[in-house]
Amino acid sequence: MxxxxxxxxxxxxxxxxxxxxxxxxxxxxxxxxxxxxxxxxxxxxxxxxxxxxxxxxxxxxxxxxxxxxxxxxxxxxxxxxxxxxxxxxxxxxxxxxxxxxxxxxxxxxxxxxxxxxxxxxxxxxxxxxxxxxxxxxxxxxxMMERQANWWAAMGMLFGRYGQPRPVVEVAGREAGKMAQVRDYIAAHYDRDIPVDELASHVNLSRFHLMRSFCKEFGLPPHAYASQVRLIAAKQLLATGQKPAEAAVAVGLYDQSHLNRLFKRAYGITPGVYAALRPEQ
Missing domain, CATH: 2.60.120.10 (Jelly Rolls)
Structure with a gap:
């Protein structure tokens, strides 16, 4: 069995x-x-x-x-x-x-x-x-989500028990740089952006960037990118695009990935949302 x-x-x-x-x-x-x-x-x-x-x-x-x-x-x-x-x-x-x-x-x-x-x-x-x-x-x-999860877990492991302990910079507001990161994600949401690219864009360490972004906007960069993709997918669905096409257009792996994110965020599937579109 x-x-x-x-x-x-x-x-x-x-x-x-x-x-x-x-x-x-x-x-x-x-x-x-x-x-x-x-x-x-x-x-x-x-x-x-x-x-x-x-x-x-x-x-x-x-x-x-x-x-x-x-x-x-x-x-x-x-x-x-x-x-x-x-x-x-x-x-x-x-x-x-x-x-x-x-x-x-x-x-x-x-x-x-x-x-x-x-x-x-x-x-x-x-x-x-x-x-x-x-x-x-x-x-x-x-990739951004995989890297963020990995570094958060490794940061906790080595931060609590490692030798030497990670030197963690104090996460300041960094409002200007975090706004640049937010805008960069919004401009490139349809592709898989690595954290390294975001860090290089604002000249911050990867670990410091993730902590500062969370402090500034209340969620990590990969979660923000998911929200941008969902909003873009909703707009495409509202114009009559099929869920599978919308998923690819916003940079998701496939329709099932869009279905999972969409239902967790809004409580309904993309197909149900698309059906709400009024008849032309």
């Missing part, structure tokens, strides 16, 4: 450097003693897994984040025979360097980012990491 099937999926995302992503489900499995050459971050969605290292044994369950250091020998198994569903992030040196460049753009400190190995009970961090991970497996999620 499907619920007993074991699955293991690996993939990489073009928006990230040096990161390998894993989604796994194990029913009854034991892992031999092994090591990784990356920093490994594991978030349990449900079930539990027991892990043994030189430091001892612990159990990873929902709301926890398990960190394995590069070269750290460990083994494990599904705990008490229950299915274990988890998501994992493997960060190699390139990935850690890319994150360091985001968090320390004005720093010349070449010390790599690091999180001490161990089990971290932190439901808020676990939820944010899972949200970022899930957005990286969905077809059509805009």
């Amino acid at each position: 499907t619920q007993h099937k074991q699955e293991l999926v690996y993939w990489r995302d073009g928006a990230l450097d040096g990161a390998c992503l894993v989604s796994a489900r194990y029913v009854a499995h034991e892992f031999d003693r092994h090591v990784h050459d990356e920093l490994v971050i594991v978030m349990t969605e449900d079930g539990a897994g027991q892990c043994c290292t030189r430091a001892g044994s612990d159990v990873s369950g929902p709301g926890t984040v398990r960190i394995f250091g590069a070269g750290e020998y460990h083994c494990g198994k599904v705990w008490e025979g229950r299915a274990w569903n988890y998501r994992a992030i493997y960060l190699d040196m390139q990935g850690l360097a890319a994150l360091s460049a985001v968090f320390h753009e004005d720093s010349r400190d070449d010390k790599p980012l690091f999180v001490p190995p161990g089990l971290y009970p932190d439901p808020q961090l676990s939820r944010l990491l899972i949200k970022a991970h899930a957005s990286l497996e969905k077809n059509g999620t805009p």
